[in-house]
Amino acid sequence: MGIQKYPDDAAAKRDILEAGRRLYQRGYVAANDGNLSARVSDNTVWATPSGVSKGFMTEEMLVKLDLEGNVLEGTYKPSSEIRMHLRIYQEAPEVLGVVHAHPPVSAAFAAAGLPLDTALLQEAVVLLGVIPVAPFALPGTDALADSVAPFVGDYNGALLEHHGAVAWGGSVMQALHRLESIEYNATVRMYASMMGIERPMTNAQIEALLKLRPEWGVTGGGVPKGRD
Template identity: 40%
Template sequence: MQRMQTDQKLKKEIIEIGYRMWLRGFIAANDGNISALTAGGKIITTPTGVSKGFMQPEMLLLVNREGLPVRKNNPYRISSEFKMHLEVYNQRKDVMAVVHAHPPYCTAFSVAGIALDHCVLPEAVVSLGAIPVAEYATPSTEEIPLSIRPHIQNSDVILLQNHGLLCVGKSLQDAYFKLETAEHSAKIMYLSMNLGNVQTLNEEQVDKLMQLRSGYGMSGKITSCKTGLGTEQVIRETIEEIKKPPAGGSDK
């Protein structure tokens, strides 16, 4: 009975987060997917082909660690992108929830191939660190889990090139809040770059923030962001990132 109550609570949280993602424009139509690890070691996940803003409990799927549905006669199907969630759970024993969405500013940076790796906002430095860009992978294929593998051990938040954003956390709320923080930071970074003045935090300022992070007992994985860069250098590095040829492609 206790496990059932816990599973029902997780379903309620998934539905609430799906609605928030839709309401804030982080997803459109049937985009995005959410999952959470249950007390019994299985995974509750959102189905394919439905708006995550209008889900009902019966739509959610209970899946084993091999990616197979526990209930065989459920009319709803597992998302083909669930492979990415499985990769996270297999690689990171500390992760209890995964959220994938297409927030506009983060996705714009992913399309441009620009990592959000400059130390700009204190909140983002403490909670997210540098956000890398995973190489482009064809949606719904085995390329997706392979693309995040180089990053997931060191980062809780990953830009998926030409695709969107992946966030993981110790709880559904934790993963979702990272999504909100990443999109908020991406928007501010974009606006600052267009204003022509980006002031990054220096090394001493970032060290103080990381001491605060330790004091708060914050969990999760973060990679150090770039410190002490002036406006011209930030913009120059950004332009250089845009000009880079795609991985495996030609620069001709």
């Protein structure tokens, strides 16, 4: 008996609906924005439909696709951003969940083209690392998938320039939690800059925090900038 790597269809769908409700309740999506997916085998995922509020989805609205984008189950049209999701799964076999939304403070950093790359908070250094900016690309295109692909192996998420944010992980819930952490850290950084504070932690502090990563089960994320 090996460890079960993938969720079954029912668990994947349940997590997508729950994560969609939380995105909506937190104000991370306006109107029908955002999209979520969960991988259930090497080559298949469940994904959200387009044109539907992600806070009020039912199971029947979800769509099963292969990684080439062929619809296997479901009657709704998959989200226009599904190509970005499929590309992330192709890049990283360990990724089992992807969540994309437009959380407002993250979106402001994305609009400014500013990565979240300075070390301000301890847990962010250990768990999240650097959140880079994937360069401008039209929504729903292969160019958007191409802009994110280079970051998938080394990071836990990315800002999408002039668009929003995306996070990935070992489950839909882990991807959602990372997206929440991205927005939280963007918010703290915004407050700090409003207070006129430009005070990242020291390089020695960062080094000590990075040593916690193996113990915390963190394998990547890049190293945020500090000061001497």
